Amino acid sequence: MAEKKWMPRWFYQLASPRWCYGITGKLLPIFAPLALALLLGGTVWALLFAPADYQQGNSFRIIYIHVPSAILAQSCYMLMAIAGAIGLIWKMKVADMVAKSCAPIGASMALLALATGAIWGKPTWGSWWVWDARLTSMLILLFLYFGIMALHAAIEDATTAAQSTAVLALVGLVNIPIIKYSVEWWNTLHQPATFKLTERPAMPAEMWVPLLVMVLGFYCFFAVTLMLRLRHEILGRERRSGWVRELVEQR
Amino acid sequence: MSEMATNKPATQDRRRPGTFRAALKRDLLLAFRNRRDLVNPLVFFLMVATLFPLGVSPEPTFLAELAPGLVWVAALLATLLSMDSLFRADYEDGTLEQALLSPQPLILVVLARVTAHWVMTGLPLTLMAPLLGLMLFLPSEGMPGLMLSLLLGTPTLSLIGAIGAALTVGLRKGGMLISLLVLPLYIPVLIFGSGAVQAAVTGLPLAGYLALLGAMLALGLVLAPLAIAAALRISVSG
Amino acid sequence: MAEALLKVEKLFCERDDRILFDGLSFEVHAGEVLQIEGQNGSGKTTLLRILSGLSRNFEGDIAWRGEPLDEAMQDFRASLLYFGHQPGVKATLTPEENLNWYAALHPDIDVDGIADALSRVGLAGYEDVPCHNLSAGQHRRVSLARLYLSRAPLWILDEPFTAIDKKGVAEKEQLILNHAARGGAVVLTTHHELTLAGLRRINLDDRAGTS
Numbered sequence: 268m269a270e271k272k273w274m275p276r277w278f279y280q281l282a283s284p285r286w287c288y289g290i291t292g293k294l295l296p297i298f299a300p301l302a303l304a305l306l307l308g309g310t311v312w313a314l315l316f317a318p319a320d321y322q323q324g325n326s327f328r329i330i331y332i333h334v335p336s337a338i339l340a341q342s343c344y345m346l347m348a349i350a351g352a353i354g355l356i357w358k359m360k361v362a363d364m365v366a367k368s369c370a371p372i373g374a375s376m377a378l379l380a381l382a383t384g385a386i387w388g389k390p391t392w393g394s395w396w397v398w399d400a401r402l403t404s405m406l407i408l409l410f411l412y413f414g415i416m417a418l419h420a421a422i423e424d425a426t427t428a429a430q431s432t433a434v435l436a437l438v439g440l441v442n443i444p445i446i447k448y449s450v451e452w453w454n455t456l457h458q459p460a461t462f463k464l465t466e467r468p469a470m471p472a473e474m475w476v477p478l479l480v481m482v483l484g485f486y487c488f489f490a491v492t493l494m495l496r497l498r499h500e501i502l503g504r505e506r507r508s509g510w511v512r513e514l515v516e517q518r
Numbered sequence: 519m520s521e522m523a524t525n526k527p528a529t530q531d532r533r534r535p536g537t538f539r540a541a542l543k544r545d546l547l548l549a550f551r552n553r554r555d556l557v558n559p560l561v562f563f564l565m566v567a568t569l570f571p572l573g574v575s576p577e578p579t580f581l582a583e584l585a586p587g588l589v590w591v592a593a594l595l596a597t598l599l600s601m602d603s604l605f606r607a608d609y610e611d612g613t614l615e616q617a618l619l620s621p622q623p624l625i626l627v628v629l630a631r632v633t634a635h636w637v638m639t640g641l642p643l644t645l646m647a648p649l650l651g652l653m654l655f656l657p658s659e660g661m662p663g664l665m666l667s668l669l670l671g672t673p674t675l676s677l678i679g680a681i682g683a684a685l686t687v688g689l690r691k692g693g694m695l696i697s698l699l700v701l702p703l704y705i706p707v708l709i710f711g712s713g714a715v716q717a718a719v720t721g722l723p724l725a726g727y728l729a730l731l732g733a734m735l736a737l738g739l740v741l742a743p744l745a746i747a748a749a750l751r752i753s754v755s756g
Numbered sequence: 757m758a759e760a761l762l763k764v765e766k767l768f769c770e771r772d773d774r775i776l777f778d779g780l781s782f783e784v785h786a787g788e789v790l791q792i793e794g795q796n797g798s799g800k801t802t803l804l805r806i807l808s809g810l811s812r813n814f815e816g817d818i819a820w821r822g823e824p825l826d827e828a829m830q831d832f833r834a835s836l837l838y839f840g841h842q843p844g845v846k847a848t849l850t851p852e853e854n855l856n857w858y859a860a861l862h863p864d865i866d867v868d869g870i871a872d873a874l875s876r877v878g879l880a881g882y883e884d885v886p887c888h889n890l891s892a893g894q895h896r897r898v899s900l901a902r903l904y905l906s907r908a909p910l911w912i913l914d915e916p917f918t919a920i921d922k923k924g925v926a927e928k929e930q931l932i933l934n935h936a937a938r939g940g941a942v943v944l945t946t947h948h949e950l951t952l953a954g955l956r957r958i959n960l961d962d963r964a965g966t967s
Binding site for chain 1: 691703706713748752756
Binding site: 751 | 808846848853856
């Protein structure tokens with residue numbers, strides 16, 4: 268269409284489920300070993316070689332899972348909302364599928380962040396749950412994911428479901444900064460937690476380099492799971508198109 | 519071709535109200551004709567507030583400490599309860615379709631609907647709040663804060679809730695789903711609303727809280743009608 | 757021939773994994789009456805909802821007066837009268853209040869004509885009776901009164917004759933003919949045998965894809 272000429276070519280290629288299926292097929296063999304190597308290397312480094320914290324001892328090591336999963340839960344929401352917006356504006360099916368695939372991954376990451384936060388809380392605070400600002404924000408983020416998944420599940424028509432969840436994700440995106448700010452403010456008003464899981468004064472390099480490796484590893488892992496889910500989604504939705512049939516017959 | 523095919527709007531009739539006013543008038547009239555339904559959220563509000571002394575403790579100092587949050591949570595739940603029916607009747611009898619097909623801006627129709635909803639739920643809840651405050655032993659210094667925070671906060675609740683109502687209007691099992699979609703988005707309003715009441719009780723200045731509630735309302739007034747209108751078009755399209 | 761009011765190209769629509777129509781193309785010109793035919797479930801209502809801009813779950817192009825529908829939405833909505841599956845009448849409001857509200861949504865309607873329109877559909881004397889006291893047929897007639905009020909050139913009517921008596925049907929048929937004669941266009945579905953001169957038909961039964 269004439270009015271969309273300013274968009275680069277790859278944008279249209281992305282819009283084609285078939286092209287997307289092909290390119291993710293080529294990217295997967297790169298990202299999968301990369302994710303595995305980074306995660307394995309990072310874990311070994313973090314658990315065996317990184318120094319223990321002078322206050323918290325070894326229990327602090329859980330941040331090597333907690334922080335990456337928390338970061339990922341948030342970036343995943345961003346990606347989901349942006350993909351949803353692209354799907355809404357340009358009616359791009361692949362963007363809808365990316366958004367749909369993001370939700371369960373993001374939710375599990377938020378859950379992982381909450382679980383690791385709770386496990387860390389037991390030896391540090393003496394209880395499994397503390398109404399710490401970051402944990403509370405993460406809990407609300409998890410609720411937002413639940414809402415999106417519930418809405419998607421409730422609507423039968425795939426297109427309508429994608430569009431509705433995109434609107435909800437965008438509303439959530441506008442709200443996330445407000446929620447974060449309000450929760451932080453609420454937290455300082457009530458009981459400032461003495462220990463913070465993440466905000467620590469000047470972490471030495473031996474500690475944060477493995478953290479960085481883990482974050483990168485999580486991102487690669489995220490890319491792998493997203494691509495796998497996306498390919499599954501593409502095959503499901505395009506099952507009646509010619510190229511999927513050919514693909515199945517080749518097997 | 520006759521005048522049929524040229525669709526210039528007829529010369530504006532002076533007696534004709536604007537779209538927003540006409541839609542608001544209709545929605546208020548509808549609410550007035552169904553006025554028996556209007557009491558329900560208020561009764562619910564009262565009942566929720568009764569549950570806490572019964573379920574926790576009737577001890578005055580204890581309740582007084584909880585009161586700001588309790589009244590706000592009760593108001594929030596009462597608003598939420600009334601949300602499901604916001605667009606449902608219009609969807610079922612086809613008037614929503616007609617509104618979507620109008621050349622007039624849908625956001626005006628939507629804004630009128632939300633305004634009517636607030637006048638019928640948020641405003642009465644605000645007016646009734648001091649009664650709940652008394653029941654829960656909220657110190658009298660807290661009352662102005664309670665009323666003002668509800669006055670500024672409940673319209674935001676109506677606006678956000680309407681997004682959930684618009685997204686679920688085409689679904690048979692809307693009620694529970696709306697709560698899942700909307701409750702997380704209500705949290706900032708709850709925090710600043712009950713914060714305002716607590717500040718009022720302890721004699722701290724209120725202006726900051728009210729400014730934040732006002733800012734959220736302003737943001738909601740600008741953005742929520744867009745989201746509601748988009749959500750309605752999507753829901754009706756499906 | 758003058759430019760088509762509505763031009764539909766290669767329309768494709770599937771619902772619940774069933775293709776309703778594929779490669780459906782047609783034009784609607786001023787002065788035409790087009791009847792959409794097909795069995796129950798063949799997608800008549802879906803097609804009308806797509807044509808009216810209500811439903812966007814389709815592939816293909818729809819143009820209004822030569823412009824893509826998405827871009828000409830404002831002009832299109834001002835030119836459309838849609839009579840849907842549900843009559844769009846509020847049961848708690850009176851017929852007059854219902855039409856007043858409709859007039860507020862469509863600024864080209866003359867509010868002074870409302871009483872006249874109601875009497876033409878046989879609802880004179882019912883202006884102030886809440887619609888829930890009226891029968892189903894009367895509900896639909898409240899909505900049909902819009903046909904006498906509207907100046908929109910394009911009418912999209914989904915089963916307008918349901919629950920209307922014989923005399924009423926004859927009147928509405930005449931109304932549709934007059935509308936076409938004045939340069940309007942009508943797209944409709946109905947189970948009634950229409951006896952309109954110059955009626956064009958599109959049957960959806962053989963449009964479904966092979967899947």
